[in-house]
Every structure is written in structure tokens, then in C-alpha cells.
Amino acid sequence: MAGDLERLLDKYSGMMAYVVRGILPQDQEAEECLAEVRKKLAEGLPRYDPEKGSHATWITAVCRHAAIDHRRRLDRRQGEALTEELADSAPGPEEQLLQRERAERLRDALLALPDGERRLFYRKYYYLQSTAQLAAELGTTERAVEGKLYRIRKKLQRELGGDRW
């Protein structure tokens, strides 16, 4: 098991650092977060189910979750406004159905986007990469990225029925 973990960390260390640093650009914060991620991976590896997704998928999700949590803790320490969090109480059946429907609609709307726009959207809102990072990696300017994100947003709002979705 330890060997498996070592192999996973060897293989995906670059990807892990990439995902975490997109959300936590400061070196110290990123290193702290990566240490937490390695601990979570060690704890979670015995329960990992390959049916639910690849190793890369699982590790990416753990990295993202850990980095967002780490950022929230930082924001609280620095006294910034809390970002909205999910309610602790489990949603009722009606709410669950509504959430599933919304998720399906959002998924369909995302699938309708061209590949490049969809990837940009995920970079921005899933991997939480900054506009500067997006611009550099896409070989364009920040203004061009903002323009593209604005157009994607408008498309999705039209698909999903305006702001009230």
C-alpha cells in the first residue's frame, strides 16, 4: 500500500502541485496544502474505488477540495468576508431533486459549449485559475480571457434561463 502511494505521488506530483498552486499561488501555503493532500491520499487510498473514476480524477478532486478549504481558512484568518458555504443540514428530497435537475441542465449546457470554451470554463471555475494564469497558458491577454469568459457566461445564462437558475 505504501508502495502504491509512493508510485501515485511520483506519477501525479506535478499535476497535484499545478492544481494546488492555481488556487494557492503563495509557495508556503501551497506546500502546506500539498502536505495535507498527501495525508488525505494516504488515508483515502484504501477506500479508493476505481469504478468511480481514475486515479487522476480522484487526486485532482482531493487537491481542489483541500486547496479551497485552505484558502477559506486563510480568508477567515485575514478577516475577509466569508464566502457562501453549503448548508450543513442535508437537503430534503424536493431540494435534492431540484439540485439534480439543475446539475443535469448545467451539464447539458456545458456539453453544448465548444471544447475550447468548456475547458476555459473549467479552468476558471473548477480549477480556480487566475485570469493572468489563464491568459499566459492560452497564449493571449487577460482582457481577451475576460471577454471570452463573459461570452461563455452569457451563453450559459441563456441556456439555463437567465439569472434565476
Place this chain on the structure above:
Amino acid sequence: MVREQTWEQEMERRLAGLPPESVGEGPEGFTPWETAVSRILWGLVLTTFRLEVLYLQYLLPLVGTVELYLGFRSLRRENRWFFGCWVLTGISLILRIVGTAGQGTWLWSRLSGCPAAFWTVAALSLALELLRLLLLRQGLRRAFPGGDGSRPRDWLAPGIAAWLGVAALAAWGTAEPVPAGGSWVAYGRLFLALGLFIAFFLLLRRQLLALSLRGYQVTVSPVRLSSGGVWCLSLGLTLALLLPALLWGARPPSPHGEKAAPLSAAAAESRENLLALGLPAELADLLSEEDLIRCAGAEGAAQTNNPQPNHQALSPRAEIGGGLLEGSTWVVALPGGTVRFFHFFRWLEMPRLRLQEGFQVEPDNAVSLAEDFSGQLRWRQGEEWLTAPLEIRLAGGQEAEALSEFDRWWYESELAHLGRLQWEPYAAFSLPAGGEEVGGYLAYTLQGSRTGSTVNGGVHYYHQSRPLYPYADMGRWLAGRGGMGDLFASAPYDRLMFQNGVWPQADG
């Protein structure tokens, strides 16, 4: 702004439950280098493969070079090999833009028609491409170490070998379009080149796949000009250079005119004699001093006419390119039984465009080999009359050994009578800028005549009526008899064709 922030927070929350895999995007696809390397690989494909249809052979390499530039621009700070690629691609982008526009000019055509210049440029271009491929390979191997420090699998080395194979076959195909072994070698060469190109493409793709889960530490450089801006600049510059190239660069230099000198006494006497024999004054004015002296003692002069009603479209006047052109043929009987043919043309109204003109004559092949060729242009520049000799070149004249079996059979009687095919003199020139009332002629001598018989052969005047891309040399086309597969055969030109009709009687 608040609404926007709420929307963004909501998106972040919702996407937590919709990881990339739920929409078919694996995490391996999100890397710092994906866009840059994809651009580079597509750029390599587009600049290597040549598709000779719908002007794609010009457009795709330009598109490919811009993609290469954009790709290397992002990676220029990662290592010195990528920086070198970026510099080389910047240079090749400028050369590509200039070359794309330049192919609409006569100068480019002259350069490509000069083997030394052509092969030098081709060799430098290939060397540049090869150097860039080698730098790219080195850059990839340095920038994408694995977690254990290993380098990615090297698919680019065999890819470069395939590319060299394609380049070698292309060079062979250019140097020897139909090899000595016949057409099966040509087909084999084509299929081999296609196979190597496909191998090149597949190896490039494999190299991209081999970079998966690597290179997350690659440094991508921020840019000041968006990729759209680079596209607009590249295409805009190409168009800005292309327009003047087509309108002004597609016009070969006009002949240098000199003020028409007064005729010598002998030439003046000969001119008077020709006028007395019936040659119109406006045509006699076109003749050079030398041709007037050749015609000294002329015994007769007559215009050939077009008696056969089944010879269509043989009007001596035609509206061409917004102008009015007139043509005529005169035969002058000289002492000693020789005849001198004069094929005249005159622009009664000048055409809209002055790009390329061609004047080609097919002398009668039943008398003797045409010889002693000459010609002149004459025009009015302001208040002055200027003249310039027409540069006469010869097409035709092949001996039997140089002909195919079919052609030897087709031209059997001509070969038997003349010993070779009849010469076909032609001149390719441009109308003088600002010149009015432009006229000219092409002349040659035949030993003997065929009084009362139909004149074999024809006269053709070609006027390029609109810009052509790429530039096609009228002279080169006329030299090759303008076969159906020739580029200029589909070029926009007007033609005045006037057929020699009947050999005049001996007394004109």
C-alpha cells in the same frame, strides 16, 4: 459586480459536483502547455503538407507559421531551445508574409525561374525548418521530465527522419518531375511521400500523447498582444503587401523607349516606296530604320485577308480589356524571291490595365523556315514619340529527335519540308506606363511564296485583363506553347486572333 461575484461563487459551488470527467474532459487535458504545444504541432502539419487546390498551398503554410509563432511565443522563456524556436519562427513568419505577397510579382517569378536562386532559397528554407525541429525536440525533452527524472519517449526523432524523407522526395520531384524510369516511379514517389507524411503526423501526435502528466512546471510567458491580434496583424500585413504586389508588382518593366530618330535617306526612300505599294502610313510609321532598309527595293506589298467564311472570330479589331486593339498582316515581296511578313498591332484605345501582353506568330510552314526576326514598339509619351525594340524569342523549331513518336507522325510533312518544326516567334512585354497610341509589329522573312494559296499558321495577341495570383510569366507560357495543363491557360486574358488568310498575288 455583486451579481457577478454571486454568479461566480455559485458556479464554483456547482462545479464541485460536476468534475471535468462528467463532461468528458480528463484532468490530463488541463496543463500549462497544452495550448502552446497543440499550436506547434498543428503548425508543423500545416507547414509540411502541401495541398494544391483553392490557393490552400499559399494559405495553409501562412496559417501554420502563425500557429507555430503563437505556440513558441508562449514557451519562449521555458528554455533556450524554445527561445531559439521562437526567434526562428518569427523570422520565417516575416519571410512567409513577404513571400506570399511576393509571389504575385514578376520579380519573384524571375527569381524562381533562376535555378541557382531557387535552390538556394529552397535549401535555406529547409535548413531553417530542420533546425527548428531539432531545437523543438531538445526543448521538449528538457521541459518535460517525469516524476522519476526520466525524459518523455522520443517520437520526434523518427518524426524528423520522416520529415527529411518527405523533403528529399519533394526536392527530387522538383528537380526531375518525370524521372527516367517513367511514370510508375513518379507514382511510387508520390505514394511514398504521402506515407512518410502520414507517419510524420502520427509520430507528432504520439509525441503529444507522451507528454501526458508531464510538464506541469513549464513556464508559460504572458503576452501583450492577444492571439487574435497576432492573426489580424499577420493577415493584415499580408493583404497590405499583396494589393500593391498584384497591381504594380505584377507588371514587368516596360521596354525603355527612346525618342524616334529621324530616318536616314535610304530608310525614308524605302518608306516612300512602301507607301506607294499600298502600305498605310500609320503602319509604315511603326517600322524601324533597320526594317525599312531591309525592305529597300520592295516589289510589292499586300495585306493578307480572311477569305474563308468558316474561320470564325478573326476580326481585325477587338474590344479587349476596356480598350480597342487592331491587328493586320502585310506581306512585302523583296528582290530575290523572298517575302517579308509584318504582323502589326495597334491600340486604338488603351486598355484599363497594363500588366502583361503577348504577341505570338505561327508562320506558314509550307514555304521555308522563318528567319531574320525583328520587331518594335512605338508609342506617344506626352508630345513625343518613342520607340523600343521588341525582344523576340523563339518557340517551336524542334528537330525530329526531340519529338515524341506521335508528334513525329503528326508533323511528318512539316519535318520533311523544313527539316525541323517551324519557328514560332513571340514577344512578351508590358505596355509603357502613360504611353498612348501604342503600336508594334513582329517581322520575319520566308524564302519564297505561295501565291494564291491559303496562308497556314496564325497570329495571336494576348492581353492580361486582370491581376493573377500567383504571377504567371506570359513569356514562359508562350515558350511552352501554352499547354492545357499550364497555369496561364486558365489565366484571365483576352485574345485577338487574326489568321493569315491568302497569300497575295505577286504584284500585290
